Amino acid sequence: MKRRDTLKAISVASLGMAVGPVEAAVPEPPDTKPAVKLLPGRQKFEAERDAKLLASEKFFTPAELQTVTILGDIIIPADAKSGSASQAGVPAFIDFMMRDQPRSQTPMRGGLRWLDTKCVSRYGNLFAKCTKEQQIDMVEQIAYPGKKVPSDLTQGVAFFTMMRNFVMGGFYTSKMGIDDLGYVGNTPNKWEGVPEDVLKQYGLSYDEPKK
Template sequence: MSGINRRTMLTVLGTAPVAAAVSFTPGTVQAYVAARAQAAQPYQRRFFTDREDATIRALADMIIPRDGRSGSATDSGAHEFIDYIVAEQPDRQTPMRGGLVWLDSECRRRFDKAFLECADAERRQVLDDIAYPAKARPEMSHGVRFFTSLRDLVAAGFWSSRMGVDDLGYTGNRPTVWEGPPREVLEKLGLA
């Protein structure tokens, strides 16, 4: 293929609206279609109650807060992903729901109020005891299990969002010309 044709093809690929180029046969990528439909309207929660959702959102933003480079977990919509995936994966439902209750019980035991009513320092005191599995006291094991699972979900939700992808600097999934890693990468790795 000549250089001109190659450039022409890349131009076509780069400008064609993806939605128009993609159609689906029966049974194909149904969730993708659902997502496109959903993109146009606000997310309808499927699993968590209002109160559970509020706790999930508070925890999510403590796990991934806003900083100078990007927004917080809930800014990216991670809580909506978590609700959707827990609704889709029944095995997660009881541990997630039970974990939220465990957290409120632990907060009541220590501070006589639920997690959402606790002050930031009080919340952190509990999280510090369940956020480091290797260091946590054995009696915290159920809280550790819940928080570990939630942290993974928050991370998946945040970093796979458009905001997270931009923050990470992932620049693929588009037509390009492959020339291998740039010189600065090879130099950093001692491969130049």
């Protein structure tokens, strides 16, 4: 395919033309699960595995999901520029990763349990039932891996670090997170070099020094 044709094909696809007008006019049949959409280029075993995983039961219990959602939004809250982790669908992504890579299940489930037992002993309530102030108070104890903490909190620090990594990874690979960072690539273009004003800003140039 020539570059020109590729550009054309891409622009058509980006208009969402996959569904033609006739099909679009027919209402969706009610109460059916949406068809699982897989990435192209899957090997047979991958396609089967993905279809099964996507249709499988959620890993988190409703109570765990609530805790994950609260923690996610503490780590990545909404601000002036973008939304929060839960608004970017991060809890569902983490749930999928638990099913996709089961080695994370025990640290995750156990860590959530650790958090709840610690909150019960400190505040008399499960993490999700604590007040916002209590939740932040708890998080403050475990959010800084460089700080020395009492020996009954080190596992909590490890858990929160893991949770932070999952939340960051989920948020910044979502559309919302990518827009927040300002990544503007992944589109056909012509690379002409660093913009002139940026070269100037850094005192660099493309001219070879005279040898």
